[in-house]
Amino acid sequence: MQTLRTTSLQVRDNQLWILDQQALPQQQNWLPAADVDALVSHIHALRVRGAPLIGLSASLLLALLAEHGMPQPELAQALETLRAARPTAVNLMNNLDRMKLALGQRDFVSALSREALRLVAEDKQLCDNIARAGSALVTPGSRILTHCNTGGLATAGVGTALGVIAHAHQQGKVSHVWVDETRPLLQGGRLTAWELGELGIPYQLITDSMAASLMARKQVDAVWVGADRIAANGDVANKIGTYSLAVLAHYHNIPFYVAAPHTTLDMQCPNGDAIPIEQRAASEVTGVAGSFGSVQWAPEDARVYNPAFDVTPAALISAWVLDTGVVTPENFPAEAGA
Ligand code: MRU
Numbered sequence: 225m226q227t228l229r230t231t232s233l234q235v236r237d238n239q240l241w242i243l244d245q246q247a248l249p250q251q252q253n254w255l256p257a258a259d260v261d262a263l264v265s266h267i268h269a270l271r272v273r274g275a276p277l278i279g280l281s282a283s284l285l286l287a288l289l290a291e292h293g294m295p296q297p298e299l300a301q302a303l304e305t306l307r308a309a310r311p312t313a314v315n316l317m318n319n320l321d322r323m324k325l326a327l328g329q330r331d332f333v334s335a336l337s338r339e340a341l342r343l344v345a346e347d348k349q350l351c352d353n354i355a356r357a358g359s360a361l362v363t364p365g366s367r368i369l370t371h372c373n374t375g376g377l378a379t380a381g382v383g384t385a386l387g388v389i390a391h392a393h394q395q396g397k398v399s400h401v402w403v404d405e406t407r408p409l410l411q412g413g414r415l416t417a418w419e420l421g422e423l424g425i426p427y428q429l430i431t432d433s434m435a436a437s438l439m440a441r442k443q444v445d446a447v448w449v450g451a452d453r454i455a456a457n458g459d460v461a462n463k464i465g466t467y468s469l470a471v472l473a474h475y476h477n478i479p480f481y482v483a484a485p486h487t488t489l490d491m492q493c494p495n496g497d498a499i500p501i502e503q504r505a506a507s508e509v510t511g512v513a514g515s516f517g518s519v520q521w522a523p524e525d526a527r528v529y530n531p532a533f534d535v536t537p538a539a540l541i542s543a544w545v546l547d548t549g550v551v552t553p554e555n556f557p558a559e560a561g562a
Pocket residue numbers: 270273274275276313371372373374375378379383384385411449450451452462463464532
């Protein structure tokens with residue numbers, strides 16, 4: 225396969241490499257993802273993360289395995305193993321459905337490679353379209369609050385919600401970004417803060433519990449988040465803590481926008497109740513671990529509830545900003561384009 229490089233994925237020497245998102249920003253380590261076990265382990269550990277990126281990494285690996293001579297039945301098995309790597313983000317399933325069609329073709333090796341590269345190129349384009357559509361909603365002088373990480377690290381392009389913020393900043397419309405640290409795994413504090421710094425966009429980091437008081441003090445003009453799955457009725461699964469922000473935004477009369485590519489839509493899923501929510505290890509809540517080391521503060525036997533995502537009901541969403549354009553509550557799902 226041709227050489228390829230995005231912010232957090234590389235194909236070189238016919239091998240997939242990932243930028244370890246658990247070590248960022250203190251360390252920039254590129255790790256190989258040579259086989260299915262390696263990639264699944266990177267995905268479980270969130271070294272590869274973000275809804276679009278998970279799907280793209282799985283697709284690229286399958287194409288590379290085919291080029292290395294893996295036979296069709298084993299590729300089919302690998303595809304299903306990758307599909308089960310994380311349950312909530314539907315981009316993984318949507319991308320692999322397309323790879324499965326390619327796998328069914330007679331010349332499946334080149335079909336898989338073409339399809340994986342097409343998915344990467346499309347994702348870049350989808351991000352650009354989202355950024356353009358979304359920035360039209362950003363009013364001059366905006367102070368925007370965002371959650372988790374939705375930037376170039378999580379996609380093959382400029383990102384989704386963060387892509388909108390970056391585009392609107394280039395247009396001179398963003399005065400400030402409030403970055404939720406995003407407990408428990410700190411995607412905001414580690415990744416979004418790093419990306420905003422690289423982009424030269426002014427930001428301040430807050431703990432998740434500070435959003436309410438900022439809104440009460442009229443310091444937030446809009447909330448922008450990404451999505452891991454959008455159900456047919458417009459309910460959105462996204463990083464845990466998103467729902468609290470939506471409730472707060474509603475109470476304070478602040479617009480709440482969701483930015484995502486159409487690969488995040490799941491029209492087979494009737495509503496948020498039907499979205500599978502990943503439960504994660506207790507250790508993520510009883511302490512913290514990273515390139516800085518690890519620490520546990522909770523009692524050894526503390527019982528923990530740790531869902532990775534929550535569901536924001538459609539009624540709390542001001543608009544869904546997709547690559548196909550802005551969809552308002554009156555027009556969802558007719559204009560979602562799925
Ligand atoms: O657990 P993560 O870090 O993969 O969760 C990521 C999110 O919730 C993002 O908001 C979502 O995947 C959109 S990324 C463009």
